[in-house]
Amino acid sequence: MAEIIAIEGAYLEGNRGLSNWDVFAHKPGTTEDGSNGDTADDHYHRYMEDIELMHSLGVNSYRFSIAWTRILPRGRFGHINPEGIAFYNALIDALIEKGIQPFVTISHYDNPHELDKIYGGWLSPGIQKDFGYFAEVCFKVFGDRVKFWTTLNEPNLLTKFSYMDGWYPPAHCSQPFGNCAFGNSSVEPYIAGHNMILSHANAVSIYRNKFQGKQGGHIGITVSSRWYEPFQNTTADILAVERALSFGGPWFLDPIILGDYPSEMRRILGPSLPEFTLKQKKKLQATKLDFIGLNHYTTLYMKDCIFSPCEVDPIDGDARVVSSATGHDGVLIGEATGSPHFYSVPYGMEQVVMYYKQRYNYTPIYITENGYAQASNSSMSAEDFTNDTQRVDYICGYLSFLASAIRKGADVRGYFVWSLLDNFEWTSGYTQRFGLYHVDFKTLKRTPKMSAKWYRKFLKGSILRTRLRNQNSQLQ
Numbered sequence: 147m148a149e150i151i152a153i154e155g156a157y158l159e160g161n162r163g164l165s166n167w168d169v170f171a172h173k174p175g176t177t178e179d180g181s182n183g184d185t186a187d188d189h190y191h192r193y194m195e196d197i198e199l200m201h202s203l204g205v206n207s208y209r210f211s212i213a214w215t216r217i218l219p220r221g222r223f224g225h226i227n228p229e230g231i232a233f234y235n236a237l238i239d240a241l242i243e244k245g246i247q248p249f250v251t252i253s254h255y256d257n258p259h260e261l262d263k264i265y266g267g268w269l270s271p272g273i274q275k276d277f278g279y280f281a282e283v284c285f286k287v288f289g290d291r292v293k294f295w296t297t298l299n300e301p302n303l304l305t306k307f308s309y310m311d312g313w314y315p316p317a318h319c320s321q322p323f324g325n326c327a328f329g330n331s332s333v334e335p336y337i338a339g340h341n342m343i344l345s346h347a348n349a350v351s352i353y354r355n356k357f358q359g360k361q362g363g364h365i366g367i368t369v370s371s372r373w374y375e376p377f378q379n380t381t382a383d384i385l386a387v388e389r390a391l392s393f394g395g396p397w398f399l400d401p402i403i404l405g406d407y408p409s410e411m412r413r414i415l416g417p418s419l420p421e422f423t424l425k426q427k428k429k430l431q432a433t434k435l436d437f438i439g440l441n442h443y444t445t446l447y448m449k450d451c452i453f454s455p456c457e458v459d460p461i462d463g464d465a466r467v468v469s470s471a472t473g474h475d476g477v478l479i480g481e482a483t484g485s486p487h488f489y490s491v492p493y494g495m496e497q498v499v500m501y502y503k504q505r506y507n508y509t510p511i512y513i514t515e516n517g518y519a520q521a522s523n524s525s526m527s528a529e530d531f532t533n534d535t536q537r538v539d540y541i542c543g544y545l546s547f548l549a550s551a552i553r554k555g556a557d558v559r560g561y562f563v564w565s566l567l568d569n570f571e572w573t574s575g576y577t578q579r580f581g582l583y584h585v586d587f588k589t590l591k592r593t594p595k596m597s598a599k600w601y602r603k604f605l606k607g608s609i610l611r612t613r614l615r616n617q618n619s620q621l622q
């Protein structure tokens with residue numbers, strides 16, 4: 147439910163090295179409110195208090211990521227940092243003590259700044275080895291207790307934000323996507339993506355060959371998975387939906403599970419999309435996945451841009467489509483949320499899960515993120531956020547459609563709310579609050595929102611029982 151720069155803070159403590167995000171967020175104009183993750187929720191010092199919150203909620207698993215720069219302050223170079231190991235050991239032990247399974251993301255957007263400086267981060271094939279080494283250290287020292295691993299978080303968005311739009315470090319892009327000092331928006335995202343796939347394969351193969359046998363855990367990858375509806379009920383827009391879907395999670399999951407990029411991507415991108423060598427294909431084939439992680443928040447309309455001219459869509463433009471929150475009838479696709487990117491469309495959850503179930507032949511699925519943002523500014527106080535009925539409605543709605551997908555045969559093994567705490571929300575800084583607990587970023591005090599109380603009751607089963615009782619009485 148959390149990741150590193152977003153909640154940990156203590157960015158200079160414990161011999162931690164600088165990450166790409168530390169350096170980026172310190173530059174003026176990169177985050178909406180000029181903030182950074184230097185302190186964030188100070189989870190680094192308050193993790194015991196935060197585990198108490200999880201325990202009181204009654205969750206049986208906690209998703210977090212490991213800061214590459216706490217373990218290897220300079221990337222592959224330099225030493226393994228004992229203080230970083232000690233922090234995650236303490237966190238993992240305390241979770242297990244409370245009966246909470248650690249569900250660990252190896253890299254959630256942050257990498258050593260050093261790697262950006264030397265070779266442009268994910269742009270260089272060098273990162274495959276470096277990521278593999280980092281993953282190996284994690285398996286070796288934490289794998290006796292961590293039984294669930296995901297290699298990367300949302301590579302399908304990370305590539306675009308970092309190398310197509312220039313919104314995230316290392317801020318590469320070119321026209322018409324944006325004006326950056328470096329970059330080539332029509333080539334670099336696919337090179338970075340290729341390196342992410344091969345880095346993932348490297349980590350999985352190390353896990354399979356050296357650790358899984360004796361440790362007995364599971365390994366997967368998490369993608370961002372939005373659902374789309376055709377803007378109009380035309381063949382062109384229906385095909386636009388198909389393309390947008392293929393250019394999303396399948397960009398990564400098709401090579402990893404099925405052996406190559408989606409044919410739509412190959413057709414549209416041509417030589418800009420790298421090829422896998424025979425050796426790489428063999429490696430992909432040998433690694434496979436234990437599960438797919440899906441982050442799902444929203445559904446949007448999709449419109450074709452092959453047969454009609456469009457504005458450039460910063461996320462989906464490469465699939466020659468443009469997204470829209472309003473339909474051709476001028477009505478919003480779902481209720482607006484505090485995030486300008488997300489609309490509440492509960493049935494999208496079922497659609498997305500069924501799509502991935504079908505495309506990947508019943509590979510087990512975890513919903514690794516789903517949640518609701520409240521818009522925030524510095525003049526607001528805890529009381530403005532704690533009566534969060536919209537979050538309860540949102541989560542409740544999405545969970546009912548997840549239950550429906552399960553009834554229809556999807557193999558869904560788990561669900562994580564994003565997030566436990568309000569957090570540093572990347573380029574949005576502290577302007578969006580996803581937490582079940584409110585965090586006062588001045589005092590760092592945590593206050594339960596109504597949704598926390600609701601979620602606790604839901605997990606205890608009382609809400610489910612009431613619902614089932616009502617359903618049964620309706621049946622009688």
Ligand SMILES: O=C(/C=C/c1ccc(O)cc1)O[C@@H]1O[C@H](CO)[C@@H](O)[C@H](O)[C@H]1O
Nearest residue numbers: 149299300303370441487515564571580
């Ligand atoms: O899903 C997204 C981001 C979507 C988006 C951003 C900017 C756009 O312009 C459009 C979409 O990130 C996930 O969702 C969360 C809440 O955002 C983040 O805090 C997580 O770190 C991340 O895994």
